Amino acid sequence: MNTEVAMQRLSLPIENIKEHYEVVVIGSGYGGSISASRVARAGRSVCLLEKGREIHPGDYPDHETEAHKEMQMDIEGDHIGAETGLYDFRFNEDINVFQGCGLGGTSLVNANVSLPPEDWVLDREEWPEALRNDRQTLVECQELARQMLQPVPYPDDWPTPAKLKAMEISSTEWEGDPFYRPPINVRFEDGKNAAGVHQNACTGCGDCVTGCNYSAKNTTLMNYLPDARRHGAEIFTQTAVDRLERSEENWIVRYRSMDTGQEKFGGPTSFVTADIVILAAGTLGTTEILLRSKEEGLPLSDLLGRRFTGNGDFLGFGYNNDVRANAIGMGHKEPDPQDPVGPCITGIIDLRDEQYTNGKPTDGMVIEEGVIPGALSAFVPWLLSFASKFTGDDTDSGFRDFLRELWRRLGSLLGGAYRGAAEHTMTYLVMTHDDGQGKLFMKDGRIRIDWDEVGHQSIFQKVSDNLRKVTDLLGGTYIKNPTWNKLFRHRLTTVHPLGGCIMGEDAGSGVVNHKGQLFRGADGTEVYENLYVSDGSIIPRTLGVNPLLTISALAERNCVYMARDRGWEIDYHLDGAYQQQQEHQEAGIQFTERMSGYIAKGAESYEAGYEKGKAGQSPFAFILTIRSNDIEQMLENPDHPANMFGSVQAPALSEDDLSVSEGTFNLFVEDPEDEDTRYMRYRMKLRSEEGETYYFEGHKTIHDDPGFDIWKDTTTLFITVYDGPDAEAPVWGKGMLRIKPDDFRKQIGTVQVTGVSRNIEKLKYQGKFLKFFSEHIVDVYL
Numbered sequence: 012m013n014t015e016v017a018m019q020r021l022s023l024p025i026e027n028i029k030e031h032y033e034v035v036v037i038g039s040g041y042g043g044s045i046s047a048s049r050v051a052r053a054g055r056s057v058c059l060l061e062k063g064r065e066i067h068p069g070d071y072p073d074h075e076t077e078a079h080k081e082m083q084m085d086i087e088g089d090h091i092g093a094e095t096g097l098y099d100f101r102f103n104e105d106i107n108v109f110q111g112c113g114l115g116g117t118s119l120v121n122a123n124v125s126l127p128p129e130d131w132v133l134d135r136e137e138w139p140e141a142l143r144n145d146r147q148t149l150v151e152c153q154e155l156a157r158q159m160l161q162p163v164p165y166p167d168d169w170p171t172p173a174k175l176k177a178m179e180i181s182s183t184e185w186e187g188d189p190f191y192r193p194p195i196n197v198r199f200e201d202g203k204n205a206a207g208v209h210q211n212a213c214t215g216c217g218d219c220v221t222g223c224n225y226s227a228k229n230t231t232l233m234n235y236l237p238d239a240r241r242h243g244a245e246i247f248t249q250t251a252v253d254r255l256e257r258s259e260e261n262w263i264v265r266y267r268s269m270d271t272g273q274e275k276f277g278g279p280t281s282f283v284t285a286d287i288v289i290l291a292a293g294t295l296g297t298t299e300i301l302l303r304s305k306e307e308g309l310p311l312s313d314l315l316g317r318r319f320t321g322n323g324d325f326l327g328f329g330y331n332n333d334v335r336a337n338a339i340g341m342g343h344k345e346p347d348p349q350d351p352v353g354p355c356i357t358g359i360i361d362l363r364d365e366q367y368t369n370g371k372p373t374d375g376m377v378i379e380e381g382v383i384p385g386a387l388s389a390f391v392p393w394l395l396s397f398a399s400k401f402t403g404d405d406t407d408s409g410f411r412d413f414l415r416e417l418w419r420r421l422g423s424l425l426g427g428a429y430r431g432a433a434e435h436t437m438t439y440l441v442m443t444h445d446d447g448q449g450k451l452f453m454k455d456g457r458i459r460i461d462w463d464e465v466g467h468q469s470i471f472q473k474v475s476d477n478l479r480k481v482t483d484l485l486g487g488t489y490i491k492n493p494t495w496n497k498l499f500r501h502r503l504t505t506v507h508p509l510g511g512c513i514m515g516e517d518a519g520s521g522v523v524n525h526k527g528q529l530f531r532g533a534d535g536t537e538v539y540e541n542l543y544v545s546d547g548s549i550i551p552r553t554l555g556v557n558p559l560l561t562i563s564a565l566a567e568r569n570c571v572y573m574a575r576d577r578g579w580e581i582d583y584h585l586d587g588a589y590q591q592q593q594e595h596q597e598a599g600i601q602f603t604e605r606m607s608g609y610i611a612k613g614a615e616s617y618e619a620g621y622e623k624g625k626a627g628q629s630p631f632a633f634i635l636t637i638r639s640n641d642i643e644q645m646l647e648n649p650d651h652p653a654n655m656f657g658s659v660q661a662p663a664l665s666e667d668d669l670s671v672s673e674g675t676f677n678l679f680v681e682d683p684e685d686e687d688t689r690y691m692r693y694r695m696k697l698r699s700e701e702g703e704t705y706y707f708e709g710h711k712t713i714h715d716d717p718g719f720d721i722w723k724d725t726t727t728l729f730i731t732v733y734d735g736p737d738a739e740a741p742v743w744g745k746g747m748l749r750i751k752p753d754d755f756r757k758q759i760g761t762v763q764v765t766g767v768s769r770n771i772e773k774l775k776y777q778g779k780f781l782k783f784f785s786e787h788i789v790d791v792y793l
Contacts, residue, residue, distance in 0.1 A: 018208070020596070021232075021240045022065045022114060022248040024640060025268055026656040028283055029245070030672055030698060032058040035264050035285035036244075037252045037300065039063075040116025041559055042546035042566040043291030044235035045156070049570035050289075051242035053579040058283060059236075059244055060266060062251040062296070063095050063113035067232075070768075071097070071119075071222025073343040078221060078386035083112070088455060095249055095269050097222065101295060103460040106321050106449065107494070107504040110293055114248050115232035117293065120220050121506065122355040122381060122440065123195040123228065124557040125162035127153060127564075129363055131372050137551040139514050139525035142568075152567035153560060155583065159205050159234045160563065162194035165357040169199065172215065172353030173337035177437055178380040180334060181481035182360045185367060193359045193379075196229035196559075206234040206241075207587040215351025217340035217382040253280050254303040255288060255542070256700070262288045262542065263700055268656065271636040272603035272761025276754065279634045279658040281670040282700065287541040287573075290512075291566070294319070294548040298451045298511035299458040301522075301529075301544075306453070310532040312518040319449030319460060321505030323376070323553050325441040325471055325492060327478040330399045331416050331432035332487030333407075338438055339428045342385020355382045356440070360481070363555060376443035376474055377556055378481065383438055388428035395436060396420055398490045406483035416488075437485065441474050442507065444553040451511045466501030507558050512544045513551035523549050526576075527569040540576075545569045596766045598776045599640040603657070603761040605754045606728055607632035610746030612663065617729040620745035631730070631746055633659045635693075637676045640766065642776050646783050651678040655695055659707070663744075664732070665699035672696045678784075679713065689713040693728065696736060706733040706740060709748070726750040 036047045039061040047059045072078040083096035087103075094112075098120065101108040111117035134143060142149065165175065175192075182190035197219075198210045213227040226233070240246060249269040256263040261284040273279060290297045298316055305311045329336075337352055346352070356379045362368070363375035383391055405416075422431025449462035475491055482489040494502040515521015518530035527545050528538040545566040547558055554561055574581050609624030610631040624631070635657035639645035645653055655674025674695035682688035693709035709730040727749050734743040750758070764773040 018067050020065060021236055022061075022246045024638070024654070025247050025250055026638065026654040026674065027245070028058065028247055028672075030670075031261070031284045032056045033285065034058070034287045034289065035060065035262070035283060036289045036291060037264070038116060038290070038292035038296060038546060039114050039231060039236060039246070040111075040118055040291065040293055040546060041231060041563045043116065043289070044231035044239065045563060045566040046289045046291055046545050046570060047239035047244045047246075048235045048242070049567070049581050050573070051239045051244040052583070053574055053581045055579070057239065057244035058285070059239065059246045060250045060252055060264070061114050061246070061248045062269065062292070063097065063111075063248060064270070065114040065248045066097060066119070066222065068224050068226040071218075071224050072386045073218065073221070073224060075386060075389050078384070085457060087459065090457070093270070094251070101460070104500065105462040105465050105502060106460055107502065108295060108460070108508050109504065109506050110295065110508070114246070115230045115236065118230040118559070119222055119232065121559065122219055122379070122557070123162070123197055124356050124379065125157065125160060125194045125196055125560040126556045127560055128554040128556055129372070129375070132552070132554055135552060137513075139516055139521070141525040142514065148571060149564055149568055152571065153564040155567045156560060156563035158585065159238070160196045160229050161198070161205060162196050162229070163199065164192035164194055165353060166199050170349055170351055172351050172357055173335045174380045174382070174437060175353060175358045177332070177334045177336050177485055178358035178360065181484050184480045184484055185360070185362065187364070187366055189361045189364070189367065191359060191361065192357060195354055195356060197354045198227050198229060203587050204229065204234055205585045205587070206238040208233050208237050213354060214346040215348065215353050216346040216385070217338070217352030217355060218342065218384050218386070219355035219382070221340070221384040221386050252292065252300055254300060254307055255309060256304070256307065257309060258284070258700065258702070261285060264288060268636060271601065272757070273634050273636060273657060275757045275761060276603070276605045276634045279660070280668050281656070281658050282668075283670070287543070289543045289545055291544070291546040293546055294508040294511050295451070295458050297544055297546055297548045299453070301512065302451070302453050302458065312522045312530045313533045314513065314515070314518070314520070315522050316451035316511050318447050318513045318551060319451050319462065319508065319510040320445055320447035320553050321449070321465070321503055322507035322509050322558060323441070323443035323445045323470065323555060324503065324505040324507055325443065325474045326504055327439045327441070327475065327492060328395065328398070328490040329437035329439065329478070329482035329485055329487040330395050330403060330490050331419055332435045332437060332482070332485035333415070334485045335435055336437045337434060338380065338382050338436060339388050339391060339433060340382050340385035342388055344385065352382055356380060362477070373444040374470065374473060375555055376441055376477070378477065379440045381438035381440045391428040392423040392431075392433045395433060395490070396424060398493055399488045402493065402496060403488040403490050404479060405488045406479065407486045412486070435487070437482070437487070439478050439481070441478070442554070442556055443470055443474055444555050445470065447510060447552050449510070464501070466495055466503045471495070471501075471503070507547070509547045509550040509553070509558060512548035514549050515551070521551065526572040527565070543569055543573065597641040597643065598767045598772065599638060599765040600642045600645070600776065600780050601636055601638035601763055601765055602758060603634065603636045604750070604758050605632065605634045606748035606750050608746055608748035610661065610663065610730065610732065610744050612744040614745040617745050617747050621747040624746050629663045631659070631661045631748065633657060633671075633748070635671065635674065638765070642764070642780060645678075646779065650680055652676070653678065655693065659697050664697065664705060665701060665703070667700050669697040669699050669705075672698060685714075687714060697732075704736045705743060706735060706737050707731070708733070708738060726755065
C-alpha cells in the first residue's frame, strides 16, 4: 500500500553517530520525541537512539502474513520473533503488556485519545508537592502538547460510524449523559500539521493500532520527530541501549546495533557519551535500562521497579449483538467513505463523575469502543465464536433470538469478519484504578512483572459488570478478556503500563524528583543533575484515562525546568516551515564479520605480535558490520568502499568493549605494483571508556601462492594499532586476526540487501555482489 505523500526519512545510518553529544535521548515515544524536539530547539546538540525501525505510512502491515512478521513475544525464558518487530507483546503470569517498537514508539500503535486525568488524581500525595503546587505549568505544558498533537473529536458532519451509534445506545444505561466524542490525535482534513509535515485526512479504515497507512494519525513520527530533525537532532534507529555508566565528566551510553547480525556473535556493545541523558524508552524499557545500570554499580533508589500499574486497563467484547457495529478494520480493503469503520476510538462512556462512583473516586472508569485491526480479520470470526462458547454470557434469550444469533454466527464463520456475528461485535477498552503495586525486576537478562492476583482486585469485577450492561442494551453476548478467568489466574492485559521510576519527594518515596531527575542512591534528595526520565514510568499512580496527554505534558514540563535550570531558551514558535522531500533509497549491502587473534605491544612484525600476544594472553577481536548504502556505487568505484561500525574487544587497551568510529572498508583494491594482488583494507578509530583513542589499520592480502591459499588469504587480517587518533601516531602494536569456521558460517547468514523490500530485487542485488566477488577470486587464483 502506498500513500499519496511520501515522507523524508528521519533516521541516519548508525555509522554516522558522533562520539559525543550534549544530550542523548533514549526512546522516541511521546517523552523521547518531545525531549528531542524541545532540547534541539534550545540549540543543543542532540542524539536520539531508538531500538525499533523507521516505518512510514504505506508500510504498516495490512495482511495477516505481514502482521505476523511484525510480532515479537517476550515470554519467561525466551523471546519469539525479531526484537525490532513493531508489535511488542510481553507475557507474564499476572499481567501482559502490549507496546509499540519503532520510531515513534507506542504512538504508532495506540488509539490516539488525548484526555487529562481528573483533578483529584493529580491532587493525591503520590505526586511530589512541587508538582501539585505548580499545576499551572502542567496545564501550560498540556497546551504545548495539544498544539503539536492537535487532538480533535470525530467530526459531527462526517458519516457516523456504526460502532459510534452503538456506543451511544449503550450509554443510555446511565443517567446524566456520560457519552461524548473524545479528542483524538487524528487529522480530518488534508494539509500541513503544526510541524509543517503534510498529512492526509482520515479514511475511516479503523486500523489505528496496527499503524496508519494513510498519514492521518498524529503519531510523533508526524510532528515532534521531524521537528527535532529540522532543528538539528540526529536520530538513529535499530539501536538498543543496554545500560548507562558514569565517567568523571560524562555519561556513557552503551548500546547494541540491531538487525545487523552482530547478535549472532554475542551482541557486543558500542557507546556514545553525553553531558545529559534523557531516558524515555517507555515504562518497561527505561526501567530495564536502569535496573541493568544499577546492577553494574550505578547508585539509584531502591524503589526502582516498584509501584508499576497497568492503569486499570481491561478488555471485553460485546459479541453478535442485535445492533450492527462494523468494528473490524479494513486492512488491505478499500475503506468505504459512506460507511466508515472510523478511527479506533470515537466514542466514550465517561463514568468518572461522582454520580457514578458513589463517592469513591477510584471506582470511576471510562469505557471506550475500539476496533479489531483488519490485518487480523481472518482469525476474528473463529476466535470470537470459540470464546463465546467457553466464556460468553448471552444477555438475551428466546427462540427467535437464538435463530438470529445462529444465522449471524454462521454468516461470519462462512463469510468472514465483515459479515454476520463479527460485523455485529463491539470491542471495549476500559481504564480505571488498580492498586498500583506491581513490581518490575530482571530475570535471565529480561524485565519481568510480578503482581500477585492483580486480576482479583474488586474493581475489575465492577468493570466486567458494566461491560455486561452495555452489551445487554445491544442484545449481544458478553465476552470477558479471554485471559481473565480461573484457567489463566485472571490475568490482565494493559496497553498503558506506568510506573517503575516513579516521582517522589526523595529517594525513599520515589526514583525521580518532580523534574524527572534521578535520585543518587537509596535515600536523600540529592539527584544526578544531568540524568532525566521523561516517559510513563515516572507517573506514580493510575490516571483512570488514556495517559498519552499526561505523559506528553510531563515531558514538556521536564524540558521547561531543564532549560530554566541551565539558562536555555526554547523557541516554541511553530512556523510550519518543515521542508518535506521524498528521498529515493538506493539498494545497499551489509554483512557482519567476527575476527579474532592476538596482538602485542611493541611488536615489529605481524607474526611476532601474534605469537607474543598469544603467549602473553593478549587477545584481540572485533565484531564489525560492513555496509554500503549504494551497492552499485560500491561495485563501480575502483576502491570499492564501504562503511564499518561495531566494537573491538582488546583487554590490553580497555577492559570493556571499545567503540568503532569513522570505519572504512575497501574490497579487492588493486596493488599498483602487482596486478595479481588485491587487498581488503580496514581502517577505524577505536575509543575506550577511559577516554583513550587508538587508530586501527588492517589488510588481507589476496594473492595466489603455491598450494590452496584462498581460505587463508581471505580469512587472515594483518593488523596495526596506533597510539593516537590516526596513522601519524606512534605504533602501539601489531598482530594477526583470523576468521574461525563457525564464525564464517554465522557471517554468511548476516549478508543482506538493504534499501529494497521486494524479494526479487534483493535476489538481483545479491547476485550482482556474488558475481563481483567470485570474478575477483577467479581473476586472482585461476
